[in-house]
Amino acid sequence: MKKIEAIIRPEAFQALREGLTSNGFNGLTVSEAAGCGKQKGKQGLFRGNTYEIALSPRVRVEMIVEDSETEEIIDLICEYCSTGNVGDGKIFISDIRDVIRIRSKERGKQAFI
Numbered sequence: 766m767k768k769i770e771a772i773i774r775p776e777a778f779q780a781l782r783e784g785l786t787s788n789g790f791n792g793l794t795v796s797e798a799a800g801c802g803k804q805k806g807k808q809g810l811f812r813g814n815t816y817e818i819a820l821s822p823r824v825r826v827e828m829i830v831e832d833s834e835t836e837e838i839i840d841l842i843c844e845y846c847s848t849g850n851v852g853d854g855k856i857f858i859s860d861i862r863d864v865i866r867i868r869s870k871e872r873g874k875q876a877f878i
């Protein structure tokens with residue numbers, strides 16, 4: 766199992782959600798986030814002085830999936846969340862050791878299908 770953690774533009778979320786659902790991927794966790802990447806935030810200009818707008822609003826989407834589903838979901842995220850401009854976001858993939866459905870104590874793959 767893998768955790769897919771995508772940091773995306775907030776305005777891309779609705780379309781991504783619909784794309785995931787129509788491809789049969791339902792389980793996810795979403796949270797509001799703020800961050801910066803390589804550009805370290807944007808530079809603002811106020812009365813002749815530059816200042817740092819340090820953090821941009823982003824949405825964090827987390828999904829626990831089977832190994833075999835990972836590449837398809839990465840492709841969907843890139844399809845729905847790419848504008849081609851800087852700031853489109855990042856996807857982080859990590860290994861998940863176990864999943865437990867609280868109601869039934871089912872574990873592993875059984876816990877998220």
Ligand SMILES: Nc1ncnc2c1ncn2[C@@H]1O[C@H](COP(=O)(O)OP(=O)(O)OP(=O)(O)O)[C@@H](O)[C@H]1O
Binds near residue numbers: 799802803
């Ligand atoms: N190394 C990182 N660790 C954690 N979060 C990150 C990292 N890089 C980017 N992020 C998150 O992703 C968001 C979008 O990053 P962004 O797309 O600007 O990355 P980038 O590396 O600067 O790529 P680009 O050059 O395309 O802008 C950031 O606001 C931040 O929340």
Ligand SMILES: [Mg+2]
Binds near residue numbers: 801802803804851852
């Ligand atoms: Mg950037």
